[in-house]
Amino acid sequence: MPSRTAAGGRAAVVTGAGVGPATRRGAPHAPAWLAALPALVVIGLFSAYPVLVMVANSLGLGQPPADGGPTLEHYARALGSVTVREALLNSLYIAVGSVLITLCVAVPVVLRQADDDRAGRRGGAATDALLTLPIALPGIIIGFFAIVLTGRTGLLGLAWDGFSGLAYTFSGLLIAYLYFSLPRVLGPLRGAAATLDPSLTESARTLGASRPRVFLTVTLPLLLPAAIETSGTAIAVALGGYGTVATLSEGCGSCRSTLPTNSPPGTGSPPRPPSR
Amino acid sequence: MTRLITRLTCAFVVIPLLATLVAATSVDFSQGPWGGGLTLDWFAHAWPPLAPVIGRSLAVAALVVVLNLAVGGPLAWWVARHPSVLTRLTGYLVNVPLAVPGIALSVALVGTYPMLRPSGLLLVLGHLVFTLPFTLAALVPALADDELRTNESVARSLGAGAVRVLRTITVPACLVAVTQAVTMVFALSFGEFNVSFFVNPPATPTAPFALFDSYSTQRLELASAQSMIFVAFVAPVLTAIVLARRRAPGRTP
Amino acid sequence: MSTPAAVPTTDPTPTAVRPAGLTVDDLTVRYGSTTAVEHVSLDVAPAETVAVIGPSGCGKSTTLRAVAGLVPVAEGAVGLAGRDITGLSPARRDIGLVPQNYAVFPHMSVAANIGYGLRARGTATPRREERVREMLELTHLSDLAERRPDQLSGGQRQRVALARALAIQPDALLLDEPLAALDPQLRGGLRRELAAMLAATECATLIVTHDQREALSLGSRIALLRDGRLVQFDTPQRLWDDPVDAFVADFLAGAVLLDAEVADGHAVTLDGRWRIPVGDLAVRPTGHGAVRLLLRHDSLTVTDDADAAALLAEVTHSEFTGDGVHLTVRAGERLLGVRVPPDARIGRSVSLAVAPGRATLLSPRA
Numbered sequence: 087m088p089s090r091t092a093a094g095g096r097a098a099v100v101t102g103a104g105v106g107p108a109t110r111r112g113a114p115h116a117p118a119w120l121a122a123l124p125a126l127v128v129i130g131l132f133s134a135y136p137v138l139v140m141v142a143n144s145l146g147l148g149q150p151p152a153d154g155g156p157t158l159e160h161y162a163r164a165l166g167s168v169t170v171r172e173a174l175l176n177s178l179y180i181a182v183g184s185v186l187i188t189l190c191v192a193v194p195v196v197l198r199q200a201d202d203d204r205a206g207r208r209g210g211a212a213t214d215a216l217l218t219l220p221i222a223l224p225g226i227i228i229g230f231f232a233i234v235l236t237g238r239t240g241l242l243g244l245a246w247d248g249f250s251g252l253a254y255t256f257s258g259l260l261i262a263y264l265y266f267s268l269p270r271v272l273g274p275l276r277g278a279a280a281t282l283d284p285s286l287t288e289s290a291r292t293l294g295a296s297r298p299r300v301f302l303t304v305t306l307p308l309l310l311p312a313a314i315e316t317s318g319t320a321i322a323v324a325l326g327g328y329g330t331v332a333t334l335s336e337g338c339g340s341c342r343s344t345l346p347t348n349s350p351p352g353t354g355s356p357p358r359p360p361s362r
Numbered sequence: 363m364t365r366l367i368t369r370l371t372c373a374f375v376v377i378p379l380l381a382t383l384v385a386a387t388s389v390d391f392s393q394g395p396w397g398g399g400l401t402l403d404w405f406a407h408a409w410p411p412l413a414p415v416i417g418r419s420l421a422v423a424a425l426v427v428v429l430n431l432a433v434g435g436p437l438a439w440w441v442a443r444h445p446s447v448l449t450r451l452t453g454y455l456v457n458v459p460l461a462v463p464g465i466a467l468s469v470a471l472v473g474t475y476p477m478l479r480p481s482g483l484l485l486v487l488g489h490l491v492f493t494l495p496f497t498l499a500a501l502v503p504a505l506a507d508d509e510l511r512t513n514e515s516v517a518r519s520l521g522a523g524a525v526r527v528l529r530t531i532t533v534p535a536c537l538v539a540v541t542q543a544v545t546m547v548f549a550l551s552f553g554e555f556n557v558s559f560f561v562n563p564p565a566t567p568t569a570p571f572a573l574f575d576s577y578s579t580q581r582l583e584l585a586s587a588q589s590m591i592f593v594a595f596v597a598p599v600l601t602a603i604v605l606a607r608r609r610a611p612g613r614t615p
Numbered sequence: 616m617s618t619p620a621a622v623p624t625t626d627p628t629p630t631a632v633r634p635a636g637l638t639v640d641d642l643t644v645r646y647g648s649t650t651a652v653e654h655v656s657l658d659v660a661p662a663e664t665v666a667v668i669g670p671s672g673c674g675k676s677t678t679l680r681a682v683a684g685l686v687p688v689a690e691g692a693v694g695l696a697g698r699d700i701t702g703l704s705p706a707r708r709d710i711g712l713v714p715q716n717y718a719v720f721p722h723m724s725v726a727a728n729i730g731y732g733l734r735a736r737g738t739a740t741p742r743r744e745e746r747v748r749e750m751l752e753l754t755h756l757s758d759l760a761e762r763r764p765d766q767l768s769g770g771q772r773q774r775v776a777l778a779r780a781l782a783i784q785p786d787a788l789l790l791d792e793p794l795a796a797l798d799p800q801l802r803g804g805l806r807r808e809l810a811a812m813l814a815a816t817e818c819a820t821l822i823v824t825h826d827q828r829e830a831l832s833l834g835s836r837i838a839l840l841r842d843g844r845l846v847q848f849d850t851p852q853r854l855w856d857d858p859v860d861a862f863v864a865d866f867l868a869g870a871v872l873l874d875a876e877v878a879d880g881h882a883v884t885l886d887g888r889w890r891i892p893v894g895d896l897a898v899r900p901t902g903h904g905a906v907r908l909l910l911r912h913d914s915l916t917v918t919d920d921a922d923a924a925a926l927l928a929e930v931t932h933s934e935f936t937g938d939g940v941h942l943t944v945r946a947g948e949r950l951l952g953v954r955v956p957p958d959a960r961i962g963r964s965v966s967l968a969v970a971p972g973r974a975t976l977l978s979p980r981a
Contacts (some may be wrong), residue, residue, distance in 0.1 A: 223596065232381060
């Protein structure tokens with residue numbers, strides 16, 4: 087998402103052609119990419135390289151003790167295992183399901199926020215702050231929320247028995263991940279909604295289209311690219327979101343396994359979720 | 363209709379916070395809300411063990427913020443001002459940690475650099491790698507702005523050197539974006555669990571790790587109190603992000 | 616703001632000492648493989664205003680940016696006040712730049728904007744404040760000194776940008792499309808205001824515009840560019856009276872320039888289909904070679920007698936202009952313009968004759 091640059095946006099000749107580096111002739115100076123070097127080194131060493139090593143190891147290309155020779159055996163073995171396969175599928179269901187539901191909620195919310203902002207209505211900041219808050223809450227806290235509300239002694243359980251213990255079920259986990267994904271979808275989507283030109287929907291209305299029709303034929307198609315990009319990232323993050331599952335799996339042997347807790351650290355001293 | 367959904371979504375976010383607050387102020391939550399009466403004792407018990415951990419987390423987060431600006435700022439400048447195939451590739455590379463599940467990368471980090479773990483250096487670098495995408499996302503559009511670039515050329519034509527242009531034109535124009543990046547990075551690092559969980563120096567945990575420990579070993583009421591303390595540290599930072607974002611130029615038509 | 620003594624002093628040098636204003640010598644600018652400006656040479660005397668004009672993409676803005684040092688020069692040289700500034704950093708050129716959107720720094724007050732260049736040069740505070748006050752007075756902004764740019768109108772912003780550029784007492788002033796960002800209704804007044812302020816300055820001024828009215832009224836000379844090349848560089852009067860080619864005539868004056876030859880006291884044009892008695896034409900000398908016929912909108916009339924001096928043309932378009940009707944007519948391959956009274960009855964085709972003395976025959980021999 088940060089790779090987007092808005093270079094040469096204006097049509098004027100001033101910048102249209104002048105996108106290239108402004109010269110600093112006279113004072114000879116270092117090439118511009120030098121500025122990026124420290125960051126690239128950090129990213130290369132601590133992001134790209136470890137991932138490459140991990141991929142290489144998984145393919146049997148690593149150094150000993152990795153068993154010699156390129157092989158897909160690790161993958162075959164992992165995918166052959168029923169528990170891994172089930173965990174993988176559960177993870178996928180939860181990540182994709184929670185993000186899709188979030189999207190359905192997020193679209194009307196961002197449209198409302200964009201409307202309010204344009205109309206200069208008050209209260210926007212409070213809503214905005216509230217809806218952004220969960221992004222800074224680690225998954226474990228969200229898992230804990232689920233326990234407080236729908237655990238065995240949960241608050242909502244008092245209102246209706248069906249809520250008791252919901253936290254440890256598939257749907258409970260789905261709802262917890264909804265909380266987790268909400269700010270990650272809302273944030274980028276807000277930006278897209280704010281740039282929607284209201285005159286487009288107004289024109290569509292004056293052409294005789296009903297509100298739902300305008301939504302389906304104008305608003306939604308315009309939001310779609312941002313929605314796809316956003317949900318892609320959110321699904322990836324949700325797939326790796328470990329804290330929620332870790333918390334909810336505590337003292338819950340019967341709860342379904344999902345992938346993050348099922349991928350034991352292969353190297354280093356494996357820190358296990360401390361168990362009672 | 364959209365207003366109703368927005369209200370419900372807000373409620374969805376708020377209710378767990380309120381419920382946790384109720385749990386944290388109940389003498390015995392298993393007897394229902396405020397079962398056994400109202401108390402602040404849990405907060406008193408929660409703070410002493412949490413204090414050093416929060417201090418450590420704050421320090422890590424602050425360090426990660428500084429490194430983000432020092433390393434991510436120039437990177438963002440390069441990506442914004444010299445767009446090419448290379449910068450686009452860099453954009454993808456920076457985003458790798460968003461696409462790779464956090465724990466996978468953490469495990470890979472610990473496996474590749476076990477010697478950096480005890481000092482906590484690996485933790486900081488792990489957080490740095492995870493937060494750089496957000497720094498870039500905030501800074502690149504601000505730096506690529508045409509108006510800013512024209513302003514910079516005018517400032518230079520008026521006789522200002524590179525440092526002065528940076529100080530008097532570029533940084534003030536990017537202030538909102540920088541605030542947004544700083545607060546976001548801070549909040550993310552402070553609440554980061556995946557990397558912290560695996561890369562933590564075992565003897566010196568950070569806040570999310572300590573929370574996790576409480577969740578698994580302590581009473582629900584105490585854990586609630588600790589959660590609320592954690593939220594209390596994060597909420598102001600988030601509010602700052604939102605206020606900065608709302609002040610961003612170009613939002614009003 | 617204190618600065619080391621290394622900063623060059625900006626105290627005014629009397630203009631008489633300066634050997635020359637701005638010179639652009641054989642300038643070529645390339646962006647990658649495309650050549651934006653090719654072998655352009657210009658000069659602007661101190662206190663003179665030169666307008667660079669041309670259709671969009673002709674390289675006029677690039678020329679300005681090259682003079683300001685914002686794009687690299689591939690070939691050629693830029694000189695200012697006797698110095699060669701081709702390779703100099705923009706910060707050391709002593710050039711005041713007013714970009715198209717004015718680039719008024721949004722986070723500084725009007726006064727701080729105007730004083731920016733002086734601060735950067737380390738001008739002492741009392742001197743700076745005095746200079747800012749002078750500039751505020753010159754641009755009629757004294758009442759707005761502490762305003763923020765977002766509280767200003769377009770015209771006021773333009774004046775801030777101008778004051779800021781002039782505050783450093785530059786050797787050259789560069790204005791990029793100075794009026795394009797303003798409401799059309801305001802342009803006339805602001806153009807006259809701008810002309811007055813420019814007249815009060817001593818520096819060489821280069822104005823880039825695509826509007827021929829602006830160029831004709833603001834420039835003491837006009838450089839017309841097309842496709843990165845300089846087509847004609849002369850005074851507005853001479854560009855108007857003696858355009859070098861049909862493009863210049865059309866772009867600057869909306870006129871038509873036809874190749875012609877003189878035979879038997881007649882000007883013959885349009886491949887011999889039109890013979891006009893030389894006596895009906897104003898004959899002027901030209902500095903550009905061949906004999907040509909210059910037709911403006913008021914040069915032609917519709918006539919009833921289809922004699923030898925009349926041209927039969929087909930009406931392709933008619934446009935009501937208030938005091939008359941403007942017809943676009945086609946004669947052979949050429950489109951011509953002719954004005955008729957609003958009540959004239961016009962058919963599909965018309966006979967055209969020149970209005971005596973209104974059409975010009977440009978002849979190398981006077």
